[in-house]
Amino acid sequence: MFRGQGTRAVNTEDDLLIDRLRAAWQAPAVGPPPADHPDPEKIWDAAAGRLAPEVTARLVDHLALCAECAEEWRLALALEREKLNDTAGSGTVAPLPLRPARSSWWDPRWAAAAALLVGALGFAVFLPKSPPTDDPGYRGTGDRPVPDASSPAVPGPPAATGSLIESLVRDNAPVTRKGFKVAWKPVPQAVYYDLSIRTSGLDTVVQVTGLTATEYEVPAEKLTKLRPASHLVWQVEAVFPDGTRSPCPPTFRLTLEE
Amino acid sequence: MTVPSVVRDPARRELPDSLYRELRAALTRAVNHSCPSWLTAESEDLVQVALLRVVDVLRRREEETALSSFYLKRAAYSAVVDEIRRRRRRREVPIEDEAGAIELPTGSPGPSDHAASRELGSAIRGCLGALIASRRQAVTLRLQGHSVVDVGRRLGWDAKKAENLIYRGMADLRQCLEDKGHAP
Numbered sequence: 001m002f003r004g005q006g007t008r009a010v011n012t013e014d015d016l017l018i019d020r021l022r023a024a025w026q027a028p029a030v031g032p033p034p035a036d037h038p039d040p041e042k043i044w045d046a047a048a049g050r051l052a053p054e055v056t057a058r059l060v061d062h063l064a065l066c067a068e069c070a071e072e073w074r075l076a077l078a079l080e081r082e083k084l085n086d087t088a089g090s091g092t093v094a095p096l097p098l099r100p101a102r103s104s105w106w107d108p109r110w111a112a113a114a115a116l117l118v119g120a121l122g123f124a125v126f127l128p129k130s131p132p133t134d135d136p137g138y139r140g141t142g143d144r145p146v147p148d149a150s151s152p153a154v155p156g157p158p159a160a161t162g163s164l165i166e167s168l169v170r171d172n173a174p175v176t177r178k179g180f181k182v183a184w185k186p187v188p189q190a191v192y193y194d195l196s197i198r199t200s201g202l203d204t205v206v207q208v209t210g211l212t213a214t215e216y217e218v219p220a221e222k223l224t225k226l227r228p229a230s231h232l233v234w235q236v237e238a239v240f241p242d243g244t245r246s247p248c249p250p251t252f253r254l255t256l257e258e
Numbered sequence: 259m260t261v262p263s264v265v266r267d268p269a270r271r272e273l274p275d276s277l278y279r280e281l282r283a284a285l286t287r288a289v290n291h292s293c294p295s296w297l298t299a300e301s302e303d304l305v306q307v308a309l310l311r312v313v314d315v316l317r318r319r320e321e322e323t324a325l326s327s328f329y330l331k332r333a334a335y336s337a338v339v340d341e342i343r344r345r346r347r348r349r350e351v352p353i354e355d356e357a358g359a360i361e362l363p364t365g366s367p368g369p370s371d372h373a374a375s376r377e378l379g380s381a382i383r384g385c386l387g388a389l390i391a392s393r394r395q396a397v398t399l400r401l402q403g404h405s406v407v408d409v410g411r412r413l414g415w416d417a418k419k420a421e422n423l424i425y426r427g428m429a430d431l432r433q434c435l436e437d438k439g440h441a442p
Contacts, residue, residue, distance in 0.1 A: 027379045068346065082285075
């Protein structure tokens with residue numbers, strides 16, 4: 001090992017050693033694995049580099065002792081590296097229209113039920129919420145890991161009061177049927193955003209989850225069936241490394257041009 | 259008579275063709291690359307389970323839903339892992355018998371090599387458990403295949419600190435393995 005040559009120094013003797021050890025490390029384990037395993041989603045998020053370092057560190061501590069979760073982490077890495085038709089992580093979205101046959105799902109009664117549900121949810125967000133937990137999301141029936149009191153808290157919403165989402169689009173701005181962009185200010189520590197745009201009758205125009213960018217270009221084809229001068233409402237929720245969401249997402253308005 | 263694949267495969271019926279093909283190909287490659295060896299014969303099944311989970315995700319959403327590929331892959335991954343865990347629990351063959359359970363091609367490592375490898379793997383885990391936490395985390399991620407920069411990025415360190423912790427962690431690991439009678 002030649003020290004003092006930057007990161008390249010590790011790529012010599014230790015790399016050879018690591019290569020030798022890696023095969024043994026990746027072999028199936030002898031003996032029983034730990035009783036509890038983290039949720040697959042947590043492993044995925046950590047392997048993809050989307051979790052706070054403190055949460056990742058705790059998961060890695062588990063991997064060090066659990067051959068099975070280490071295997072699952074490598075599977076996450078392999079899949080994460082696979083490209084679908086959008087650039088993973090760039091925030092670009094692959095629109096996934098379901099097959100036409102599925103339109104039979106839609107029924108005006110569902111719209112009424114959805115409106116009631118949205119109303120109920122809207123009420124629910126004003127109810128007191130339990131504080132964000134720093135549990136990395138372990139599953140199973142065994143003893144849950146005891147959080148280390150000395151470790152820093154997992155990043156959650158930076159301020160748990162009031163809305164964290166600020167629109168960068170003027171309220172009630174006119175928007176064109178040829179497509180338009182909605183944008184909002186980045187929320188500190190958010191790992192991704194979920195966006196929904198609906199008509200004033202609460203029909204979904206756009207619903208996107210997993211956005212890493214703080215803007216979204218609404219394509220013209222989403223707007224063709226809307227009536228002129230329709231009013232649209234949009235909401236964004238920020239999702240944090242501990243899985244919590246921004247409280248009280250505000251509703252912003254837009255008006256579709258004639 | 260051959261049953262059309264679209265009839266046999268509900269995921270294919272439900273998902274748009276291009277998405278179905280892309281997701282299936284990506285999942286197959288990832289599962290074949292990283293799936294536990296005892297599940298190799300069932301990898302096709304695992305992929306199918308994952309695709310059905312994606313269909314479920316879409317069903318639960320409304321019609322004009324769009325999902326990022328990140329989200330889709332995450333859902334598919336989660337399904338594969340749940341299925342692997344389920345089969346692991348159901349599996350009655352002890353993991354120690356694994357090498358004997360699969361037919362090894364001529365020239366590949368024999369059962370005794372596999373046993374030695376598993377023993378060394380077990381010793382590595384034992385040694386990692388005794389390392390200072392930051393060194394353990396750095397070395398674990400290196401063993402998982404992450405680069406030095408990647409290790410730093412995931413654990414919130416700059417490259418220099420990551421390099422330093424990997425270096426020291428590897429030295430500790432080597433010493434521990436030697437003490438246990440495993441000369442790496």
